[in-house]
Amino acid sequence: MAFPYEVFIGLRYTRAKRRNHFISFISLISMLGVALGVAALIVVLSVMNGFQKELRTRILGVASHIQISGVDGDLPDWSRVALEAGAHKEVLASAPFVQAQSMLSVDQEVRGVMVRGIEPGLEEKVADFAAHMQSGKLDDLKPGGFGIVLGSELARALRVHMGDRVTVIAPQGSVTPAGVVPRLRAFTVVGLFEVGMYEYDSSLALINIGDAQKLYRLGDRVSGVRLKVEDLFQAPRIAREVAGMIHVDAYVSDWTRSHANFFRAVQIEKNMMFIILSLIVAVAAFNIVSTLVMAVTDKQADIAILRTLGARPGSIMAMFVIQGALIGCIGLALGVVGGVGLALNIDVVVPFIERLSGTQFLAKDVYYISELPSELQWGDVWGVTLIAFVLALVATLYPSWRASRVNPAEALRYE
Known part of the structure; x- marks a missing residue:
């Protein structure tokens, strides 16, 4: 094999048809949760950047x-x-x-x-x-x-x-x-x-x-x-x-x-939104824990056979880390693509939703900025990507460690 067998088996577990379809459903939900969390974080940060730029432009048009x-x-x-x-x-x-x-x-x-x-x-x-x-x-x-x-x-x-x-x-x-x-x-x-x-x-x-x-x-x-x-x-x-x-x-x-206080307040608000939405990504990422825990329970016999064939506990742990990381990376990729696409086209998407719902999010008679501005900054995208990847990776550690501690004799007793 061109790859270590841990990578091969981890990828195989991710795409294999399981006897318990509920595990596949939970994996899908975990992917979608990570994707939605990442997309929401990218869009909100882009909108905050847009508001900051719009206000700065208006203020410096006079000051x-x-x-x-x-x-x-x-x-x-x-x-x-x-x-x-x-x-x-x-x-x-x-x-x-x-x-x-x-x-x-x-x-x-x-x-x-x-x-x-x-x-x-x-x-x-x-x-x-x-x-x-x-x-x-x-x-x-x-x-x-x-x-x-x-x-x-x-x-x-x-x-x-x-x-x-x-x-x-x-x-x-x-x-x-x-x-x-x-x-x-x-x-x-x-x-x-x-x-x-x-x-x-x-x-x-x-x-x-x-x-x-x-x-x-x-x-x-x-x-x-x-x-x-x-x-x-x-x-x-x-x-x-x-x-x-x-x-x-x-x-x-x-x-x-x-205008130090004003711009400092806008920056603090952006930082707080980043922290709050990062918690949403964390919740979605830790759904991977439940997915892997059920996967480990489902694969106990396979783990025991691999252990009897000479697989080390570290190798067993690596297999499930790869499986969980792949689930997180797929959700992360979908979230980045969706978030970037929405942030770049928010001037089209928001008016469409307003026409569809018959409401206006920022009424002209209430808000001076009546259109939702957006400015995508790639530094924010890479920061969100890194945080989501680390959270997804951390979420795989405990279930993978549990898998490496499976006792072959106990797992095979009733097989």
Whole structure:
């Protein structure tokens, strides 16, 4: 034989017709259990990756990869700072901004907002507002035109539409003989955006940077400079390197700091889902234990004959380890193929199930992400494959050890 006889007999036991068909049924159930568990784990991890990517894309469409802010809230000579930061080979673009807390007033409605002054031509290079504009465009924010672009939820709360006028109330007051009065300025709504994140859609307003400098009396100064980098996952390292390249006192932060808690929560949720679904795979894998225990009982006479012919206990154990491992590997292969196929085509499968059942899993009026996203990462697939294989292998050890301890004389007494 080309293979050791342990391998040959183990494979033969797996495909042999048994007198007890119930054992074959249990083997099939064990295979399907492993397959379903592995497929579910791959699909859920892919969906979690998809949600993480979708949220990251939406957040970073508004937030900056790296932000350089003035120590006292304003940054003088921002063009020099942008030039020095842009000297880094991994910095793709930079844009100045003015940012301050203010209030918007329309008739009797008043809302606290974050007003951000931007340079439209430069802002489009560091953010994706253009892709999320519902009405109008950023280029409509002309210097001196006092136009404003609102988030969709903010506009809905204020009940304003394109062309309406809103009053921006700056927190810094003007000293007059009558006392300190707030600075007011009327702005015209020239655009609406919706990025799909309530935090921004409900509390962010954009105006031209020149208008913001006039409103907040900054002169030529700005609040900071926003940078876009080539690889957003390298932003922490690039931020440290940029901090050593600029020659002004400033705070340099990256997106992982400004949204650290949020992304940490998403990662913890993914890890917990991995652990919970791994338990499902473990339960399915340990069904192999019952299959092998019944197989050992069914094959006691065969084991005794092999022992009398000179087979060592280790060889008997290897036969049943091979049998159980083969059951686990078949289920694992089916699960990987099914899970990968479903994860890659979830955008087709989910709408089909929704049409078939007449329900929508993620309603548009409740969830901002109304389609189930999926991103298959092969590292997750190999990790799931390794864990499932190890669990299936561990499940074979006890029944195989029991088989190696069978006493030939006792097994053959009633044969």
